Amino acid sequence: MFTQAAIQRKSVRNYSPQRFSDELKAQIGLAVKSLVPLYDDAQTNFKFCPANTIREQVKGNLVKAPYYIIISAKKADGFLENVGFMAEQLVIWLTQQGIGSCYCGMGRPAGGAAIADEYCITLALGFPAEKESFRASEAEFKRKELSAYLIGDGENDFLEPFIRFARLAPSAVNAQPVVFEMDGGSIKVFRKKPLLSKLEKMQRIDTGIALAHIFMYAWEKGYHIDFYKDGKTRTNRMIYFLTLNILEEVTDE
Numbered sequence: 101m102f103t104q105a106a107i108q109r110k111s112v113r114n115y116s117p118q119r120f121s122d123e124l125k126a127q128i129g130l131a132v133k134s135l136v137p138l139y140d141d142a143q144t145n146f147k148f149c150p151a152n153t154i155r156e157q158v159k160g161n162l163v164k165a166p167y168y169i170i171i172s173a174k175k176a177d178g179f180l181e182n183v184g185f186m187a188e189q190l191v192i193w194l195t196q197q198g199i200g201s202c203y204c205g206m207g208r209p210a211g212g213a214a215i216a217d218e219y220c221i222t223l224a225l226g227f228p229a230e231k232e233s234f235r236a237s238e239a240e241f242k243r244k245e246l247s248a249y250l251i252g253d254g255e256n257d258f259l260e261p262f263i264r265f266a267r268l269a270p271s272a273v274n275a276q277p278v279v280f281e282m283d284g285g286s287i288k289v290f291r292k293k294p295l296l297s298k299l300e301k302m303q304r305i306d307t308g309i310a311l312a313h314i315f316m317y318a319w320e321k322g323y324h325i326d327f328y329k330d331g332k333t334r335t336n337r338m339i340y341f342l343t344l345n346i347l348e349e350v351t352d353e
Contacts, residue, residue: 101320102192102265105193105195105196106268106269106313106316106317107235107237107238107268108235109192109195109235109270110200110232110234110235110240111201111202111270112163112201112224112228113163114228114229114231114232115164115165115166115200115226115227116227116229116230117166118166118226118227119166120166120167120226124197125148127197128148128194132146132169132190135190136186137182137186138178138181138182138186138311138327139176139178139182142173142174143173143176143217144171144173144179144182144183144186145170145171145173145215146169146171146190147169147170147171147215147216148167148168148169149167149168151164151165151166151167151168154168156210156213157209157213157215158170158204158207158209158210158219158222159207159208160204160207160208161204161206162204162206162207162222162224163202163204163224165202165224165225165226166225166227167224167225167226168222168223169222170215171183171187171221171222171223172215172217172219172220173217173220174217174218175217178341179220180220180301180304181305181308181311182308183220183221183305183308184304184305184306184307184308184311184312185309185311185315186308187221187305187308188270188308188309189315190223192312199226199227200225200227200228200232200234201223201224202224202225203222203223203224203272203305204222204223204224205221205272205301205302205305207219207221220301220305221302221305238268241267242274243267243268244267246260246263246264248276249263249266249267249276249278249280250263250280250281251280251281251290252281254281254282254283255282258285258346259282259287259346260282261317262287262318263280263282263287263314265313265316265317266278266280266311266313268313269306269309269312269313270309271306271310272302272303272305275294275299275303275306277291277292277294277306277307278290278291278292278306278307278310279292279338285345285346285347286344286345287314287343287344288330288340289307289310289340289341289342289343290338290339290341291306291338291339292338292339307341314344323348324346324348325344325345325346325347326344326347327343328342328343328345329343
């Protein structure tokens with residue numbers, strides 16, 4: 101279940117040397133193919149890479165792990181948010197299989213690397229080391245209070261559980277830049293303007309990661325989400341991304 105995996109998930113930085121079986125590698129490949137994009141025409145690439153070849157592809161400060169997935173995408177409106185949206189679906193699936201992962205945001209393509217389109221981020225993965233363990237409860241998260249994720253004066257008992265699980269999403273340096281405005285059955289998604297321009301890329305990916313938690317929670321609870329732009333733009337402190345309209349699924353009797 102998503103809700104259980106979202107609570108268990110953590111950024112794993114210490115890994116066992118245990119290798120993946122060929123069957124598990126194939127399952128990961130199938131999981132990648134099943135990821136749902138934010139945009140139907142999004143072109144996003146997931147390249148599986150063992151540790152002994154990662155430096156041929158990505159340089160920089162990477163968590164030491166037995167495997168990596170290099171994520172790149174064709175540049176278009178919202179492509180970084182879509183990368184986060186798809187990658188977090190994979191992270192939750194990996195967690196459900198007992199596989200740890202960690203976003204590595206400080207990497208860059210190595211010279212001559214065979215990476216399609218625009219390099220975005222690398223995901224480290226493997227079985228957690230013995231001293232690592234998944235979270236047992238929400239109390240283990242270092243997160244702001246739920247109220248810090250909300251703007252506006254609205255209270256909404258229906259929508260607040262969606263925000264609660266978005267709150268559990270990881271973010272670069274735990275900056276937690278994504279905030280929400282509840283309006284009826286809709287959630288407007290904003291992110292705070294970064295203090296440093298170099299954080300812009302990662303915070304756009306963070307936005308997609310938080311959206312993935314809302315999407316997966318809705319899927320588990322039997323709700324449908326429509327994503328759309330409603331004309332909002334930047335404010336002095338916030339950057340609007342999109343609006344989610346959450347609808348109860350209707351089934352034929």
